[in-house]
Amino acid sequence: MTADARRRPGIERALAAVAVIGGVLAVVAGSPTRPTRGSVDVTELARIVEHEEDHVTAVELARWIRDDKPRLRVLDIRADSEFDDFHIPGATRVPLAEIARMPLDSAATYVLYSEGGTHAAQGWFLLRARGVKNVFFLRGGLYEWLEQVMNPHVASMTPQAQRDSIRSLTLWFGGKMTVVDSASTVPSALDRELSAPHKSDARESIRKIRRRAC
Amino acid sequence: MMAPLYEFGRFGDSASLVVAVLLGIAFGWFLEQGGMGNARKLSGQFYFTDLSVLKLMFSAIVTAMLGLFWLSWAGLLDLSRVYVPETFIAPQIVGGLVFGAGFATGGLCPGTSCVAAATGRKDGFALIAGMLAGVFVFGEAFPAIGHFADSTARGAWTLPQAFGLSYGTIVGGVVAVALGAFAGAEWLERRAERPARPMKVVA
Numbered sequence: 001m002t003a004d005a006r007r008r009p010g011i012e013r014a015l016a017a018v019a020v021i022g023g024v025l026a027v028v029a030g031s032p033t034r035p036t037r038g039s040v041d042v043t044e045l046a047r048i049v050e051h052e053e054d055h056v057t058a059v060e061l062a063r064w065i066r067d068d069k070p071r072l073r074v075l076d077i078r079a080d081s082e083f084d085d086f087h088i089p090g091a092t093r094v095p096l097a098e099i100a101r102m103p104l105d106s107a108a109t110y111v112l113y114s115e116g117g118t119h120a121a122q123g124w125f126l127l128r129a130r131g132v133k134n135v136f137f138l139r140g141g142l143y144e145w146l147e148q149v150m151n152p153h154v155a156s157m158t159p160q161a162q163r164d165s166i167r168s169l170t171l172w173f174g175g176k177m178t179v180v181d182s183a184s185t186v187p188s189a190l191d192r193e194l195s196a197p198h199k200s201d202a203r204e205s206i207r208k209i210r211r212r213a214c
Numbered sequence: 215m216m217a218p219l220y221e222f223g224r225f226g227d228s229a230s231l232v233v234a235v236l237l238g239i240a241f242g243w244f245l246e247q248g249g250m251g252n253a254r255k256l257s258g259q260f261y262f263t264d265l266s267v268l269k270l271m272f273s274a275i276v277t278a279m280l281g282l283f284w285l286s287w288a289g290l291l292d293l294s295r296v297y298v299p300e301t302f303i304a305p306q307i308v309g310g311l312v313f314g315a316g317f318a319t320g321g322l323c324p325g326t327s328c329v330a331a332a333t334g335r336k337d338g339f340a341l342i343a344g345m346l347a348g349v350f351v352f353g354e355a356f357p358a359i360g361h362f363a364d365s366t367a368r369g370a371w372t373l374p375q376a377f378g379l380s381y382g383t384i385v386g387g388v389v390a391v392a393l394g395a396f397a398g399a400e401w402l403e404r405r406a407e408r409p410a411r412p413m414k415v416v417a
Contacts, residue, residue: 016393022280023389026382032286033293033381101294 036100038129045128054124055139058148059169061111065090066172071108075099077123078114078142086206088113088145089173099126106132113138113145146205150175242329251329253321253337260318263406265399272392283385298370305363320344 048054056064064072065088074091076083083093094102096119099112110127112120112135120137127135138144147153152166156179163179170177225233248270249255258264285291317323320341322330327345330338356363373384 016396019276019280019389020393022284023276023386026280026283026385026389029283029287029382031381032283101292 036130038126038131040125040129045125054121054136055117056111056136058138058140058144059166061088061113061138061145062149062169062173064109064111066169069109071105072111073105073108074111074113075123076114077112077119082115086142088142096123096126099123100130104130104132109134109136111136111138114141116141116143149173151178151205153178153180155179156181241325242332245326245329246333250326251322251333251335251338253330253335256323256326257318257321261406262402265403268399269396272395276389276392279385279388283381298372301368301371302364303366303368305365308362316341316344316348 074088075094076087076091077094077096110132112123114120117139124135124137149170152170154163154166154177167177245251255264256267259267286293322341324345327338327341331342374381
């Protein structure tokens with residue numbers, strides 16, 4: 001048989017020996033996956049956080065998206081199903097674990113958001129540790145977006161120019177601005193953040209937006 | 215070789231197709247060189263007379279496994295980005311049996327049937343037609359069997375996860391199993407050759 005004639009037992013034995021050595025060493029070699037290491041300048045980070053340069057407001061983000069800010073990358077770190085329900089236009093869904101290892105564009109501006117603000121803030125820290133300078137998170141999360149961009153409540157005493165600016169931004173994203181009588185009836189985003197059980201709130205708002213779209 | 219270069223945009227869609235064709239031709243060339251386009255040789259493994267396929271598959275598995283493990287260990291490759299096909303236990307057992315029945319009957323698997331056809335063997339063409347017919351029937355029958363085809367899903371399930379052992383231990387274990395399989399295969403092949411001689415004497 002030709003295959004047998006071509007056989008070179010020496011080479012076969014050498015290859016088997018390589019496999020044995022590779023296999024035996026693998027048992028004691030430890031994990032094949034390396035931890036992703038990053039480093040942070042703690043003083044610098046503390047300064048950034050203290051000066052509130054770590055986050056953007058929903059309105060600022062909306063303006064960036066509308067004005068086509070160059071190399072803006074909006075990352076949604078919620079679950080797939082939530083992303084499918086509703087997300088900020090142009091956002092990419094990226095799981096928090098992926099943030100630790102996704103390829104980065106050093107010239108881009110990253111904005112992270114989650115349902116509230118916590119996960120996005122943690123993601124912000126991860127990206128800073130990976131050396132990204134232009135990274136922000138949406139402090140009030142998607143709630144803030146729904147409240148300030150999609151369904152803003154504006155007091156009737158607000159100057160006309162400011163009202164028009166809010167209305168045009170809201171309309172650009174397909175939302176609806178409501179004018180209310182007195183400023184005292186408008187709860188701030190922070191008040192709601194602290195008091196209201198948000199989960200149902202956000203779901204309800206998303207449902208309303210979707211109904212309107214139909 | 216192709217995946218990282220493609221993923222990081224080193225070449226685009228059309229270039230990746232060219233690379234795929236070249237890799238495919240090289241793959242077929244080496245299969246043919248190893249005698250894998252020959253249905254007689256391939257069906258030998260089902261009668262324990264020629265276990266080249268088993269040895270070839272285990273060589274490929276051990277080579278790729280050791281390469282991936284050590285490249286990842288050296289920090290040259292990100293193991294977490296290597297695609298792991300999803301596991302569906304029951305449908306894959308049934309699919310494996312159907313595949314095996316076809317393989318034992320025709321003597322060729324999908325890849326080797328293309329190799330056989332490329333060298334002009336008629337059984338290669340027949341098996342490619344059978345394979346395409348099977349794909350068509352499966353597609354048409356999917357509404358009826360889709361529920362089963364999606365059952366017992368385990369996601370991307372690896373041996374370290376299934377056994378709760380470290381990657382390295384599994385690598386060592388697979389090498390040991392492969393070497394044992396090689397030794398067993400050679401023993402079977404030697405045994406298959408032996409009774410041939412006395413039979414000639416009888417004849």
